[in-house]
Every structure is written in C-alpha cells, then in structure tokens.
Amino acid sequence: MNSRTAEQSxxxxxxxxxxxxxxxxxxxxxxxxxxxxxxxxxxxxDTSFWGMAATQFLGAFNDNLFKQLVLLLAxxxxxxLATGTAxxxxxxxxxxxxxxxLIFSGVAGYVSDRxxxxxxxxxxxxxxxxxxxxxxxxxxxxxxxxxTGLFTVLFxxxxxxxFFGPAKYGIxxxxxxxxxxxxxxxxxxxLTFLAIIFGTAAAGWLxxxxxxxxxxxxxxxxxxxxxxxxTALAVRAAPPAQPDLQYRWSSWGVPKEIIQLLRRxxxxxxxxxxxxxxxxxxxxxxQTVNALxxxxxHLSDEKTSVLAAAIGVGxxxxxxxxxxLSRGRVNRNVVVGGAIGLFVMLVVLALPGGANQHLLGFxxxxxxxxxxxxxxxxxxxxxxxxxxxxxxxxxxxxMIATMNQCTWVGIILGAIVYQACILVLxxxxxxxxxxxxxxxxxxxxVALFYRPQDQVLAEG
Numbered sequence: 499m500n501s502r503t504a505e506q507s508x509x510x511x512x513x514x515x516x517x518x519x520x521x522x523x524x525x526x527x528x529x530x531x532x533x534x535x536x537x538x539x540x541x542x543x544d545t546s547f548w549g550m551a552a553t554q555f556l557g558a559f560n561d562n563l564f565k566q567l568v569l570l571l572a573x574x575x576x577x578x579l580a581t582g583t584a585x586x587x588x589x590x591x592x593x594x595x596x597x598x599x600l601i602f603s604g605v606a607g608y609v610s611d612r613x614x615x616x617x618x619x620x621x622x623x624x625x626x627x628x629x630x631x632x633x634x635x636x637x638x639x640x641x642x643x644x645x646t647g648l649f650t651v652l653f654x655x656x657x658x659x660x661f662f663g664p665a666k667y668g669i670x671x672x673x674x675x676x677x678x679x680x681x682x683x684x685x686x687x688x689l690t691f692l693a694i695i696f697g698t699a700a701a702g703w704l705x706x707x708x709x710x711x712x713x714x715x716x717x718x719x720x721x722x723x724x725x726x727x728x729t730a731l732a733v734r735a736a737p738p739a740q741p742d743l744q745y746r747w748s749s750w751g752v753p754k755e756i757i758q759l760l761r762r763x764x765x766x767x768x769x770x771x772x773x774x775x776x777x778x779x780x781x782x783x784x785q786t787v788n789a790l791x792x793x794x795x796h797l798s799d800e801k802t803s804v805l806a807a808a809i810g811v812g813x814x815x816x817x818x819x820x821x822x823l824s825r826g827r828v829n830r831n832v833v834v835g836g837a838i839g840l841f842v843m844l845v846v847l848a849l850p851g852g853a854n855q856h857l858l859g860f861x862x863x864x865x866x867x868x869x870x871x872x873x874x875x876x877x878x879x880x881x882x883x884x885x886x887x888x889x890x891x892x893x894x895x896x897m898i899a900t901m902n903q904c905t906w907v908g909i910i911l912g913a914i915v916y917q918a919c920i921l922v923l924x925x926x927x928x929x930x931x932x933x934x935x936x937x938x939x940x941x942x943x944v945a946l947f948y949r950p951q952d953q954v955l956a957e958g
Contacts, residue, residue, distance in 0.1 A: 541678045541685075549732025550673070553619065554666055555689040556726035557626060560719045561655060562697030563704075564633055565595065566806065567712060568648050569788055570705055570799050571640075587645060588785045589920075592913035594649050596781075598656025599906035603663070604750045607899020610664035611892060612743045615672065616735045618665035622658055623727040629654045630723045634716035664898040671886050671894065672736045680828075680883050684821015687879060688814045691871070695810035702803025740892040755893055756900050765951050769884050770901055772948050774908035775940065776878060781912030782919075782937045783809070783844075787867070789920075789930040795854050808864045812871020819872065820879030828884045828953040836877025837945040843870040844938035848931055855929035884950060915940075 541547060572587035610618055629651060636647040674682050704712055746753070760767045787809065791802030816836070823832045847866050851857040858866055889897040919933045 538673075538675055541674070541682060544674075545732055546673055546734035547670075547682060549729050550619070550666065550669065551686055551689050552729040553623065553726050553733070554686060555693045556722050556729065557623070557662065558690045558693035559697040560626065560630060560722050560726075561659065562694045563700050563719060564630075564655065564716075565591075565652065566698045566701035566803060567637075567704065568645070568652060569785070570701060570792075570802065571648070572645060588788060589913040589917040591645075591649060591652060592781055592785065592916075593910055595652045595656040596906040596909045596913070598653050599660045599902055600910070601750075602657050602660040603899045603902040603906070604752065604896075606661040606902075607664045607896035608743065608745060608753075609661065610668050610899065611739045611894070611896055612741065612745075614735055614738050615665040615669040616730075616733045618661060619669065619733060620727065620730045622662040622665065623723065623730045625658050625661075626723040627720060627727065629658055630716060630719040633719060634713055637713035637716050640712070660899075660902060663902050664894075664896070667882075667886060667898050668739075668894040669733070669736070672739070672891070673734050676887060679887055680824035680879065681821045683879050683883050683886070684817050684819075684824070687817035687875065687882070688821075691810045691813035691817060691875070695807045695814065698810060699803050699807040702798070702800040702806075706798055706800040739894060743892075752900050752903065753896050756896050759889060759893060759897070760900075763888060765884065766888050766897070768948065769881050769950065770904050772944055773878075773881060773885070773901060774904040775944055776881075776908070777905045778908035778912040778915070779840075779844075779937045779940055780874075781909040782916050782933060782940075783870075785913070785916045786930060786933040786937070789933075790856065790863070791860075794856060794930040795860055797860060801860065805860070805863055805867060808867035809871040809874070812868035812873075813875040814871070815868075816872035816875020816877075817879050818875070820876040823876070824880050824883065828880045828887070828950060830880075830950050830952045832876055833880045833948070833950050834945075836873045836875070837941070837948060839873030840870065840877060841938055841941045841945045843873060844934050844941060848934035848938065850929060850931070856931045881950065884953065887953070 538544065568591055569588050572591050632654065633648075633651045636643070636651045639647055670682055670686070671679060704714065760770070784806065787806050788802055791797040791805050792799070797805075820832055820836065823829060843866055847858065847863065847870065849857040852859055856863075885897065885901055886894070915936065916933065919936055920930075922928070923930065923932060
C-alpha cells in the first residue's frame with residue numbers, strides 16, 4: 499500500500515527557526531516572491547499539473563499491476579502450504595523491490611536537484627517502457643525461470659521508481675502556488691490510489707481469466723508506459739533547483755546538508771520517522787491482505803485482489819478528504835484523526851471468530867478495508883505536504899530522496915516483521931489475520947504521541 503515533496507530562500511528562515519518537536523503553535527510558512535507564482539493558472543485549469551497527475555496515475559497503475567501479479571504468484575494457497583509444495587515468498591519480493599530504493603534513492607535526489615525535474619520525469623518514463631518490455635519477457639519465460647526473472651524485473655522497477663520519486667514530488671512545489679499544495683497533493687494521491695485499485699484488481703482478473711497467459715497484461719503495461727511518457731511532456735519545465743550541485747560519494751546516502759536540515763527542523767525529522775513507520779505498517783498490511791484472502795479465507799486470486807483494491811478505494815477517498823480538510827494548511831487534527839482511525843480499523847481486522855478464524859470474513863472485510871484506506875489517506879496527505887513545503891528549494895529533491903530511503907527501510911523492516919509473524923503462526927497454527935494486530939501495535943505510538951505543528955501555507 500505506494501508510497502513524497504515552495505521554494506525560494508525565504509523558507510530557510512522558517513526551517514532554521516523552528517525547534518518544535520511533536521506539537522506547537524500555529525506556524526505560517528514565509529511568503530515567497532509573488533513573481534514566481536502570480537502568473538500560474540488556477541489548479542483546475544493547469545494543464546501542467548494534470549499532465550503530471552496523469553503521468554503518476556499511469557505509472558502507479560503499471561507498478562501495482564506488475565507487483566500484485568508477482569505477489570499473487572508468490573503467495574501460496576492453503577493446499578500448497580499444507581502439502582509443502584510452495585512457501586510464501588512475498589517478503590522476498592518486497593525486500594528486492596525495496597533494496598533498489600535504498601541503493602539508488604540518495605543519488606536520485608542528487609539528480610533531481612542537479613537537473614531539471616521535468617527531464618528526470620520524462621527520462622524515467624522512457625525507462626519504464628523498457629522495463630515493462632523486460633516484464634513481458636519474464637512472464638513469457640515464467641515456466642522456465644519461475645519467480646527469479648520476475649524478481650529481477652521487480653528490482654529494475656524499484657530502481658526506476660527511486661529516480662522518479664524525488665522528481666515527481668519535488669516538482670509540485672516548483673510548479674504550483676504554495677496554498678495549492680494540500681489540494682494538489684490530495685488530488686495527486688487520490689489518483690495514485692485509484693491507479694492502485696485498478697492495477698491491483700486487474701492483476702487478480704488477469705490471473706483468473708487469462709488461462710495462464712499472464713504475459714497478456716504486460717502488453718497493456720507497455721502501452722500504458724508509452725502513454726505515460728506522452729503525458730509527461732505536458733509538464734511545465736522549471737530551472738534546476740541547484741545546477742552547480744557537486745557530485746559526492748555522500749550523494750548515495752544522506753547528504754550532510756540534509757542531516758543538518760533535519761537537526762534544525764524537528765518537524766521534518768518527526769515527519770520522516772512517522773512516514774517510515776507508516777510504510778512499515780503498509781508493507782505488512784499489503785502482504786497480510788493477500789495471505790488473508792488466499793491462505794486463510796481460501797479465496798481466488800480475483801477475490802483476493804478485490805480485498806487489496808478495497809484499501810485503494812478508501813485511500814483515494816481519504817486523500818481527497820484529507821486535501822479538502824487541509825485547504826491551504828498542514829492540519830494537525832486531520833493527521834491525528836487519521837492515525838487513530840487507522841489503529842482502530844487494524845484492530846477490527848484482527849478480530850478472530852466465525853468461519854476460518856476471521857470474524858469479518860470476505861464480505862465484512864471489504865468495508866473495513868475501505869475505512870482503513872480512508873483513515874490512511876487522511877493521515878498521509880498533511881504529512882506529505884509538510885515534507886514538500888518545509889525544505890528550502892535547493893534541497894527538496896534530496897529531502898524527498900531521504901524520505902524515500904527511510905520509507906523503504908520501513909518497508910524492508912515490514913517484510914521482515916511479516917516473515918517473522920508467518921514463521922510464528924505456522925508453528926502455532928494461528929490465523930494470518932493476527933498479523934493485523936501486530937500492525938496495530940506498531941501504529942499505536944503514532945496515534946498516541948504524534949502531534950505535528952499546524953502550518954498555514956503562503957498564498958500566491
């Protein structure tokens with residue numbers, strides 16, 4: 499369950515002077531020179547923004563279609579598990595995908611700040627076409643190479659996304675008025691999770707109805723990657739954030755400027771920590787939903803993907819709601835409400851009882867997962883806006899890259915936690931849905947203690 503990033507030196511005053519940690523009074527981001535944004539059209543009429551949003555939608559669709567196909571192939575049925583003919587390899591897939599982010603996110607942030615972000619976006623989309631072609635080969639040769647070939651393509655997808663992430667999120671504050679950022683992020687993330695819905699659902703549909711010819715889905719992915727390249731051309735170009743930025747070996751990790759920024763701004767530091775925990779939980783939940791469907795409830799791939807897509811439906815609605823409720827600010831109440839709701843729904847999904855040791859079952863899980871998604875979207879939109887708006891212009895790309903690195907550390911830890919839970923449950927005979935309770939425990943400190951600072955974003 500993804501998962502990132504107005505400009506000008508005036509923001510440095512705000513970043514350097516803020517020493518709050520988990521709470522604080524209302525803070526107004528310094529107004530940027532109006533000459534940068536006064537000429538921009540309203541958000542609804544901004545073809546550049548909608549071009550970027552369409553590009554993200556199409557890219558997220560491809561990512562989630564391919565990734566869900568691999569995860570479903572890596573998830574054993576109850577019969578396979580009982581006979582020992584297959585093991586759950588979802589954690590391996592998640593770690594491989596995340597490893598690419600950890601390796602390349604740092605240097606991707608350098609590239610995003612050093613060069614025009616539009617150029618990085620277009621180049622990444624061209625690379626996506628090539629990767630989807632390799633995915634086609636991997637599915638065609640699945641009978642010979644199994645998951646090994648598909649795991650290789652997953653790593654390449656992770657590499658592509660590592661470079662795409664800092665540019666796609668870092669470009670939003672460059673091409674939009676600061677006050678439009680919450681609404682833009684709400685729309686952006688809503689479209690992203692709509693793509694997750696369709697991509698995830700399409701994976702189950704393809705496995706159920708393709709008669710084993712899963713490679714047919716890759717043909718559509720290739721076409722969608724090409725269309726996404728065309729929509730990326732509509733994105734408005736902006737000058738490089740720091741064209742004289744020098745390459746250093748530290749670019750592969752966390753640059754010293756970002757470390758200094760995080761030391762000065764506890765709000766940014768806490769936002770990164772919380773996002774990491776959020777995606778740790780997200781990685782656990784995605785795998786648990788698949789295991790709940792296929793292994794515990796004995797559902798088909800198609801119905802299992804319906805469960806996964808239900809989260810996406812909720813997140814899309816939650817992102818739109820979070821953007822609306824924020825309206826020109828980073829709203830602490832929206833974050834807190836989302837975090838508490840997230841915790842409650844994880845507990846509900848873990849309740850035992852009824853058939854297959856799951857109280858809600860297939861039909862009851864759908865509305866619960868939708869609500870889980872709604873609270874997820876409400877929670878993440880304001881945090882995302884804070885991570886985009888607080889850093890100074892010349893450090894946005896590297897800040898988002900650092901966020902990506904921490905995010906994928908969280909996802910890898912989530913995969914490890916999930917695998918540990920699987921080992922314990924297999925040894926004790928416990929239901930897969932119990933892993934939702936583990937995720938709830940991890941979410942509890944965030945719900946109890948994370949109180950971000952309210953921030954009003956500058957107009958114009």
